[in-house]
Amino acid sequence: MKNQLLHVFENTPFGREIFMQSLYFCKMTGLHLKVLIPNHPQFLMYFSREVVTTNLPKSFFTGAETAREHVENLVQAAGADASFVEPKGYTASTLPDIPVDFSFMTCLRAMSDLSSKLHLGYIGPEVRNIIKNAEFPTLIPTPIYKEWKRIIVFFGGSQNKVKALRLGIRLQLLSGVPMMLFTYAEKKPKTYYEEILEEHNVLSGIKSGGVEWLFAEKGHFKEVLYDVPTDGLIVAGAYGHGLIKEVLFGDLMEEMHALLPNNMLIVGPHYKED
């Protein structure tokens, strides 16, 4: 369903913070929020080429009788537009199939791993699997509710980063907040990146729109992250060629998450632009 964000609700204080991030995202972008209150410890997502099984920890079933009420209260307080997802297909009686035709999905940094691994900077294997297969971008919020005042697109020049850039522009138009580009140059001149933007007909828009371009040519990736504003929603592509492919799914991505206290929107390789 287009213009919808899927959120799997965890009925805990931590889950509430994450849910508020989704509410804020929807409010800023005018999206409709679809909330799944899980009834089973697993659910399946049938993407175009792979079935992703998500195992939910027990915390997702805390106070099951109050979950719906908590969601309704939070939605009402935020004045957002939301409804519940009721799975229609079941691969087995305790294995619901969740639709995959949403515009966005919120994932915890580790949706189903041991709590010992649930620390800043860790992206669980199942969240990675969702990012890898989904046709929608994945919102990975910070553990504590944090509003964003700008959109920061991590632009590395690859096809997937161009998609991320277009998504950033779309979000900017929807939310009305300023946008910023961040590029870690990888020994290439700025003109190289400008040519790519020109090729995709976005350069003039970026220049005329007064988009700030943070272009880091020197220093290690970890060091240049220091200059990234912390009040922005980072939009980044994953699984591209080059830097981000290595970064996002290697140790550096863990470091990026550990170093940046920002909400992140990850565009996977199968992301389809609306």
Next chain:
Amino acid sequence: MEKRGGRDASMSLPILSLPRRSLLKLDERLQLIIVAAVVGIAAGYASVLMNLGLEFSEHFLTSMRGYWYAPLFPACGAACAVFFMRNVIKDPGRHGVTEVIYSISKRGGLIRLRSSFSHIVGCLLTLGSGGSAGPEAPVVISGGSIGSNIASKLYLNERQRVQIVGCGAAAAIAAIFNAPVTGIAFALEAVLGEWTAINVVPIAIASVLGTEVSRALEGNQIPFLHRTFHVTNLDLMACLGLAVLTAISSVILLRLLSYINSKSAEWVPPRWLRAALGGGLVGGIGLLVPYALGEGYPCIRSVIGAQFPPGLILAGIAVLAKILATALTLGSGGIGGIFAPSLVIGSLTGVFYQRGLIALLPQLSWAGESYFGLLGMAGVTSSALQAPMTGIFLITEIAGGYDVLISVALVSVLSATLSHYFEPFSVYHAELIKRGDLLRPRTDARVLSELTVMELLEKDCHVVHPEMRLRELVRIIETSHRNYLPVEDSRDGRFVGMIHLDNIRPYLFDPGLYDTVLVEEIMNRDLDTITPEDELPEILHKFDETGSWSLPVVQGGRFLGLISKATLLDHYRKELMAQEAE
């Protein structure tokens, strides 16, 4: 800069990239044949693994059957199988064949990779310990999963993936029974549900290669080889009665299985305990009637070899015991299939029938028990699976029974037809049909399932507000090409109703009313609406119920657009043409 369109290559394992690139250059049919061959061989190995595991467990446990605690084996095995599936491998899948059909029907043939081995391990624990079930369902999902995952890695399209899943299922059945034609018939009849030329070739190749793997590793044995029969017209006439009896046996089996399956969760909620209790009861039955335990092939061999212990009542008890043991094993959550138990129940039903004939009409000369045992196997299998072709080919291949082909065909077809009257759906399809999950190719439901509300949404609607006067409304209608106008609250934008041209027709020719009549006075508030999540069959039902030609799509109180019957039928026709072209 990155090469455009290079995304695919970057995502798979490097080892898979080269074969995939080479494969993509080939003709589509040749691609399918190559992939089918690979899947057939892999599924063949999975089946051999299953057979070896069963042989090992049978060998290991046979020596321990005499101990007092032997009845506990099936209980422990079933509990371990459930624990393994739910807690270790986390695959709470349904019956293997049903899951494969579901994936083909609703999920474009996608099956989880873990299913390629989880059901085999679960089934080894269940059957190896004495549970009454068959190994074919686990190997079918294993073969299907292997096919599905190979097809996905090679970026085959959805239709090709479905065919390859069918290839995996065919090869698995062919290998486990050493019966290639049965594998083909099963895949086409029970799994894919369509006999088309494009399906037959890859499935036949996979089936033959799966069988060859099995023959290479386990030898070319006909499992239930029989002697030549002397069949008279009288025996052929007797087939009619056997068809009735096998239909009754299969209906009892299906209903008991369904009953235990639906009630056992209420009786004993914890799954592992439920499986353990079911297994324990099976162990108890096994103490009295050992033929009820395990997959039951030794029992079939004794029937075909005319060595089944004498006695009409004993044969009858054995039939009931096997039916009960199978329903308890599978209904309580044990992992396995119904194919092998159907064969056992059928063979015992045949023996019971033959002995009954002798008891009733001792003056006549009848064919031997093994003849009726074979026919009984064909009858119960065809009825339980609602797949007579599979039943016919299975019996002729696993028993080398081409000489009784006419009798086998007669009993299979009659039994399937009779049982269809009481149990219209096979054990694999019943649950899917109940849930509306069985969508066969090129059927109405399948075509509709490919369409979504958002695809059909028409957004070019003029929105009006409740406080508008008729004069303004008439002006809007002049420029609108639609008969329906959605009404939204001007304060919060919420959808409050619709106006149809028929609503304003009575006022149109009286300009005196133009400034006195308001939209809210003539709009239709009591409307059926659609949500984006609604499925097309529900929407069609709403159209029929309300007699409307257009219905509003509303989400969270907001009007999104209209769906019209004409657009729906237009898209339906296009989708049908697309499916026909495939």
